[in-house]
Amino acid sequence: MSEPVIHLPLNLPEFEVIEQETDQKKDVIIVRVKSRHAWARCPSCGYKRREDVNDDYWRKAQDLPAMDYKVVLKIRQRRMYCNRCKGRFYETFESLDAKQRQTKRLQAHLLSLARGRSLLEAANDSGVAYRVLHYLYFRLGQHHLDHVRPLPRRIGVDEFAIRKGHNYATSIVGLTFSFVWGITKDRTKEALEGLLRTPGACAWRVKESVIDMWEPFFLALKATLRSALIVIDRYHVERHLYEAVDGCRKRISKGLKNCPLKEARKLFLVPVGKLSPQQKEKRNDLLKAYPQLAKAVHLADRLHRWYSVPKTKGQANNQLGYWLRCLISSEIPEPVEFAKMVKRWRRYIVNFFVSRSTNGISEGFNTKFKLIKRLGYGRLTFDHLTARIFLECAHSP
Numbered sequence: 001m002s003e004p005v006i007h008l009p010l011n012l013p014e015f016e017v018i019e020q021e022t023d024q025k026k027d028v029i030i031v032r033v034k035s036r037h038a039w040a041r042c043p044s045c046g047y048k049r050r051e052d053v054n055d056d057y058w059r060k061a062q063d064l065p066a067m068d069y070k071v072v073l074k075i076r077q078r079r080m081y082c083n084r085c086k087g088r089f090y091e092t093f094e095s096l097d098a099k100q101r102q103t104k105r106l107q108a109h110l111l112s113l114a115r116g117r118s119l120l121e122a123a124n125d126s127g128v129a130y131r132v133l134h135y136l137y138f139r140l141g142q143h144h145l146d147h148v149r150p151l152p153r154r155i156g157v158d159e160f161a162i163r164k165g166h167n168y169a170t171s172i173v174g175l176t177f178s179f180v181w182g183i184t185k186d187r188t189k190e191a192l193e194g195l196l197r198t199p200g201a202c203a204w205r206v207k208e209s210v211i212d213m214w215e216p217f218f219l220a221l222k223a224t225l226r227s228a229l230i231v232i233d234r235y236h237v238e239r240h241l242y243e244a245v246d247g248c249r250k251r252i253s254k255g256l257k258n259c260p261l262k263e264a265r266k267l268f269l270v271p272v273g274k275l276s277p278q279q280k281e282k283r284n285d286l287l288k289a290y291p292q293l294a295k296a297v298h299l300a301d302r303l304h305r306w307y308s309v310p311k312t313k314g315q316a317n318n319q320l321g322y323w324l325r326c327l328i329s330s331e332i333p334e335p336v337e338f339a340k341m342v343k344r345w346r347r348y349i350v351n352f353f354v355s356r357s358t359n360g361i362s363e364g365f366n367t368k369f370k371l372i373k374r375l376g377y378g379r380l381t382f383d384h385l386t387a388r389i390f391l392e393c394a395h396s397p
Helices: 104-113 119-126 130-146 189-196 215-224 234-253 277-289 291-308 313-329 333-349 360-375 382-393
Strands: 015-023 028-035 051-066 069-082 087-090 154-163 167-174 179-184 208-211 229-232
Touching: 015 069, 028 051, 051 104, 104 119, 104 130, 119 130, 130 382, 154 360, 167 189, 167 360, 179 189, 179 382, 189 215, 208 215, 215 229, 229 234, 229 333, 234 291, 234 333, 277 291, 291 313, 291 333, 313 333, 360 382
Parallel strands: 028 069, 154 208, 208 229
Antiparallel strands: 015 028, 051 069, 069 087, 154 167, 167 179
16 A cells, blocks of 8 residues: 655745655655746846747756655756847746755755854754855855945944964944944955945945054045044943053062062953952052052043043043043053054044944954854864855845
8 A cells, every 4th residue: 555645835936846756765755847937038138038949958956855855856947049149048947046956945944054053063964965065155155245235334344363363354344233244354454445345335325434443444444435434442442541551550560579469450451330349449459559550540440431421522522632631641651652542543532422333243243253263163264264254144145
């Protein structure tokens, strides 16, 4: 007695099912299909043609599995003739790219299985070969390179390490909807300019860009985004200031035996509001013994409060000028050097109070890039890394 057969809907409207058979030994469902249309669109001139030259073949493509069975489509692909451009062509299908052995929905499913995992693990669970997933990743990266979307209105530009301390790349992130727009291999002015001038990027659309105090980024944005508001990220400014405070701590404790400042480094790298009551008490005791360090810490906390209190751009500029004069008059070497750097970027630092935008989203993506590199076990090429970043962090193609 033969086993009962269940005919499942194909859910591919462009195809008409001719025949369906099941191979019980290989656990495969074979579905023969053909196009529902008598015509096909010419890829050269775009016109619909009906002239079949009686030259066709059965093309195989794997589809999504059904009930633990693999599904293989055998598609009748016809060769057509175009009267207008006098050429012959094979018909194309919306659900299947040219020269591909998987349907688009199967490829999307395979890529979704690889999110947040190594390719080898995803290949073992999906039942496809590792090289197939590897190839799909490169196709995804090429898709983003070939189909450039317009730049978002608000962008964040930051660098991330390909190899820690050695090679750096630059990423452009959309700040409003939190996605990675583009990546380029280097953090130079020329590399960022080339990315912003990509055909189809429409750099004129950008109204605001957030960067750190890296001059090549600034020069590239000034050359390409002439009307955009440039904002220096507040967290980079604060980080440089607290690094200056830490430099002051190192200078004071240098050469002193059993100096308590050497073990209290973390107490001076964050604002006082982020410390526990015990940490605050310990820090206050240390600052009483080192008045120069206490002055530097006091000035750093004032900058944090300056950022935290809402104000207009004009008010912020006036208060920043007073704070810079206090830094310079303190005559502490490290804060004085920091004040000189802030003076050079002052115009763009106070732009923070126009929109209060930061590069926090870019820094979050940088953390995700590190996780992606770890999933690659250190063997990712830059092209492969770019494809994985687009899969995990960009909008769906």
